[in-house]
């Protein structure tokens with residue numbers, strides 16, 4: 001367990017004017033922008049951003065309505081709604097500098113976008129329940145595994161917060177810190193935490209624009225969530241969850 005002083009110090013900026021060694025400076029090739037598609041994984045095409053015709057609520061109204069929602073109806077999300085939420089949170093608008101970076105619907109320090117989005121799908125039309133990973137460069141979903149008891153397991157991993165299991169879909173953001181460390185080394189970790197907040201805020205607002213709701217979840221078991229997603233807990237680990245459902 002770290003001390004209060006260590007925690008506070010992590011929140012402060014490193015001295016940016018000081019030159020530090022980074023893999024980028026040392027000519028190490030940049031890490032991939034997206035984890036590779038698992039071999040043989042079943043892929044689901046999402047609705048392309050240009051064909052999405054929902055979410056036209058005035059921004060002022062979405063901001064005014066936003067609050068943390070912990071009660072969801074049994075109504076499933078449509079594939080178009082899920083496509084909209086994925087685009088709003090991690091959608092790629094442009095790949096730049098010969099594949100070195102992406103510009104997306106959210107900001108990220110150095111445009112490193114050090115996250116992968118996993119979905120525990122419980123009720124989405126046209127998507128069978130299971131664990132998926134969003135492929136932002138392709139705007140598709142890759143099925144990782146079908147599993148009947150995902151809602152119970154993810155609620156347990158979120159320390160028994162029952163509303164997490166009652167959602168139509170749970171967004172789980174995994175950090176891949178090396179994507180940012182490659183460029184910023186020890187300065188990375190504060191900005192990675194800030195980055196993920198932008199993603200979740202877009203999810204809040206996008207949900208409000210489609211009659212759905214979400215609640216940021218920072219209280220979860222690191223070990224249980226990482227195990228559920230089959231990530232190694234070192235190069236890739238859970239930083240934030242957000243259950244989403246239609247409002248009752």
Ligand SMILES: Cc1cc2nc3c(=O)[nH]c(=O)nc-3n(C[C@H](O)[C@H](O)[C@H](O)COP(=O)(O)O)c2cc1C
Nearest residue numbers: 066067068069070158161215216217218219220240
């Ligand atoms: C980083 C972070 C972590 C949070 N974790 C949880 C959580 O684990 N469980 C929960 O019920 N709410 C969680 N919340 C939601 C807060 O409780 C909520 O934002 C706060 O009570 C203010 O309410 P509002 O979002 O409706 O304005 C979290 C919010 C943030 C920003």
